[in-house]
Amino acid sequence: MWFKNLQIYRLPAPWPVTADQLEVALAPQSFVATGSLEMQSMGWVAPRPHGKLVHVVDRQLLLLLGREKKLLPTTVINQVAKAKAVELEEQQGFKPGRKQMKELKEQVADELRPRAFSIYSSTFVWIDPVRGWLVVDAGSAAKAEDVLKLLIKAVDKLPLETLHVARSPRTAMTDWLAADDGPGGFTVDQDTELQATGDSKATVRYVRHTIDPDDVRRHIAAGKQCTRLAMTWADRVSFVLTESLAIKRVTPLDVLKESSDVSSKDEDERFDGDFALMTGELSKMIADLVEALGGEENALRAAAA
Known part of the structure; x- marks a missing residue:
């Protein structure tokens, strides 16, 4: 897993x-x-x-x-309540008011809740x-x-x-793109997103597309910064780094899949083996990424103190 x-x-x-x-x-x-x-x-x-x-x-x-x-869409509640409102109007001789309709919807919701998917x-x-x-x-x-x-x-x-790092991921990713080179141990892959810093929020995305360094530099010179960047760590794990320091689309590469013990027939053993492999690799990857982003900000403050 x-x-x-x-x-x-x-x-x-x-x-x-x-x-x-x-x-x-x-x-x-x-x-x-x-x-x-x-x-x-x-x-x-x-x-x-x-x-x-x-x-x-x-x-x-x-x-x-x-x-x-439980899924109980408002449209369903309104539809049933509307039908009940028609019946209620026939009984009392006038349309239900706002307060009465609110109470009717609450009653319908209570009735439908036990049957909700x-x-x-x-x-x-x-x-x-x-x-x-x-x-x-x-x-x-x-x-x-x-x-x-x-x-x-x-x-x-x-x-x-x-987790706080010394360098903004947005700034670091922009620099890596401009240099057409990832930090030590990392390579830049084909997916990226650049966004303007002004009110327009103009955005350029590369999806499974070779990134032209000169083209990217022109976008950066025009004021855009990188907000998402696909990368690979140590030829072992690929992922997408975001400006908020979230890591998405984590994928172990073939070298890790081959090292996993697929011969085991015991499901619990396979699960534990995969978990041990994942945590071992991702712990190192996270540490390397933090270092590439200048280290932890809290650690730097503590060292300065």
Whole structure:
């Protein structure tokens, strides 16, 4: 298993909380399916069937947040409420007023809720207590924040911080494009996005297209900066870096796929092997990327002090 997206946060390194301590903290917020009158439910589930809430492989911790959400479109509520309003008008001799219609819609929602269709989704969280990384496999910061809110609620005084680097990713990516060369250990791939800094927000995108250095430099000279850049690390992992320091479209390359033990027939062994491989590689990749972006800002402030 490999994360597709990386929303990266910082913990103290090493983080002293043990897997057993974390298990106890998460247990009160275990996932419970939505009741008949509830619209959504969220809680921790075991990453492996019949396992613990905290899955451990080589001191790396894996959590899984489950969500169940009922779909009850407003259009359906309005349609049923409109039909009931016609019946009510015939009974009372006049059209329902605004207050009465509001109450009618609330009544319809209560009646339909137990029959609403549910969708289930889940989000993985990887904690590296040795190096102090906490990574959420989420495509957006907002989705990651939902996960972190529940984790902060479970773990008292969780010392979690947003990852801050010395160089702005936007500035660094723009410089790499202008130089037509990635930082040490990284290569620049074919996908990128440049956006104007002015009010126009004019945007140029290259999608699976060879990037012409001269063309890119003209866009940069015109005031555009890089907001997304596809890169490859050490010929092992490809990804897209964004201006917010989120990492998307994470893909292990063939060299890693070949090194994975595909001969094992045990699903749990394959899962643990993939997780160990992923965490080992991504820990190094994140560290190299932070270094390429000038190091951590908090660490630099601490050194200066």
